[in-house]
Amino acid sequence: MTNDNDLHxxxxxxxxRLHVPVGxxxxxxxxxxxxxxxxxRDVSEKGACVVRQGTLDVEEDDDVVxxxxxxxxxxxxxxxxxxxxxxDTGFNTYAGLSFVNSSLSQEALTRLVG
Numbered sequence: 001m002t003n004d005n006d007l008h009x010x011x012x013x014x015x016x017r018l019h020v021p022v023g024x025x026x027x028x029x030x031x032x033x034x035x036x037x038x039x040x041r042d043v044s045e046k047g048a049c050v051v052r053q054g055t056l057d058v059e060e061d062d063d064v065v066x067x068x069x070x071x072x073x074x075x076x077x078x079x080x081x082x083x084x085x086x087x088d089t090g091f092n093t094y095a096g097l098s099f100v101n102s103s104l105s106q107e108a109l110t111r112l113v114g
Contacts, residue, residue: 016044017042017043017044017047017048017049019041019042020039020040020041020042020043020112024039024040024112025037025038025039025040026038026039026040026050026066026067026068027066027067027068027069028050028052028056028064028065028066028067029064029065029067030057030058030062030064031058031062031063031064032057034057035067036052036056036057037052038050038051038052038056038095039051039052040112041094043104043109043112044104044109045103045104045105045106045109046098046099046103047081047084047096047097047098047099048066048081048096048097048099049094049095049096049097050066050094050095050097051092051093051094051095052092052093052095053091053092054091054092054093055088055093056086056093056095058083058086058093058095059083059086060083060084060085060086061082061083062082062083063080063081063082063083063100064080064081064082064083064097065078065079065080065081066078066079066081066097068112077104077108079099079102079104080099080100080101080102081097081098081099081100082097082098082100083095083096083097084096084097084098
C-alpha cells in the first residue's frame with residue numbers, strides 16, 4: 001500500500017499528462033503581475049508542468065495565469081492556475097500547475113501537443 005506522502009508530486013496527479021514537443025512556449029503571468037515566457041513540458045485536462053531556464057519567481061499555492069496564443073487561429077487560451085509544486089535544479093526551474101475552475105478540452109490538448 002502506498003502512502004500519498006511518499007509519492008513524488010508528479011505521481012499524485014489524477015489525469016495522465018501528455019508530453020509536449022520541445023519549444024512550445026507560453027506566457028505565464030505571475031502573482032507579482034509580471035509576465036514571463038516558459039516552456040510547456042507536459043499538459044493534461046486538469047494541469048500542466050512548465051519549465052524555465054534559470055529561476056522562476058513562483059512559490060507553492062501562488063495564483064498564476066497561463067496564456068497560450070494560437071497563431072493559426074489568432075485565438076488565445078487563458079487558464080487560471082494554482083502552483084502545486086516547484087523544483088529548482090540549478091539550471092532550470094520546473095513548476096506543477098493545477099487549472100482553477102477550468103480544464104482543457106481534448107481538442108485544445110491535441111493542438112498543444114500536436
